[in-house]
Amino acid sequence: MSDLTHLDAEGRARMVDVGAKPVTARRASAVGTITMNAEALSAVENNALAKGDALATARVAGIMAAKKTPELIPLCHPIALEDVGVDFEIDRALPGIRVTAWAAARSRTGVEMEALAAASVALLTIYDMTKSLDRGMEISGLRVTAKSGGKTEIRPAAG
Numbered sequence: 001m002s003d004l005t006h007l008d009a010e011g012r013a014r015m016v017d018v019g020a021k022p023v024t025a026r027r028a029s030a031v032g033t034i035t036m037n038a039e040a041l042s043a044v045e046n047n048a049l050a051k052g053d054a055l056a057t058a059r060v061a062g063i064m065a066a067k068k069t070p071e072l073i074p075l076c077h078p079i080a081l082e083d084v085g086v087d088f089e090i091d092r093a094l095p096g097i098r099v100t101a102w103a104a105a106r107s108r109t110g111v112e113m114e115a116l117a118a119a120s121v122a123l124l125t126i127y128d129m130t131k132s133l134d135r136g137m138e139i140s141g142l143r144v145t146a147k148s149g150g151k152t153e154i155r156p157a158a159g
Contacts, residue, residue, distance in 0.1 A: 024106065026111045030101050031101075040133035065117040065121035065122075087100045
C-alpha cells in the first residue's frame, strides 16, 4: 500500500521490525517549558504549594512516564531503559520553568519517545500542582534536543 513504516501492505497498523538492526548505546534528551505567573513560580521555587513539592513530584512522574512510554504511544517498542532523568531550571524571564529530560538504553531503536514522555509528563505534573495559583499557564516548546546511537543523530545546540 505505501512506504509508511507503521502500516503493512494492506494499510493495517503494525510495529516496525527492528530485529535486524544492531544493538547500540542510544541516548536522547528533550526539553519543554511551562510559563506561569510570578506568584505560582515563587510557590514552586519555595516549595509552598498546598499539594506539596512540585519539582520532586514532577521528577518522579517524568521518570515513570518514560518507563510507561510503550503503554502510552501506540506501536512504540518496549525498551529496557538504563538511565532516565529529569531536571528543572527556574527562569524568571519567562516567568516559568524549563524541563529537560533524558533517556538511555542499549537497544535496536531510539529513546527519543521516552525522553519526550518524561519531559511532557513532568510539565503536566507541574501544571496540575500549580493550577490553583494560575489557570493561564502554558506548556510549550516540547522537542527533542539531542539523539545519539542510531542511524540519525541530533547534536545539542552549542550554548
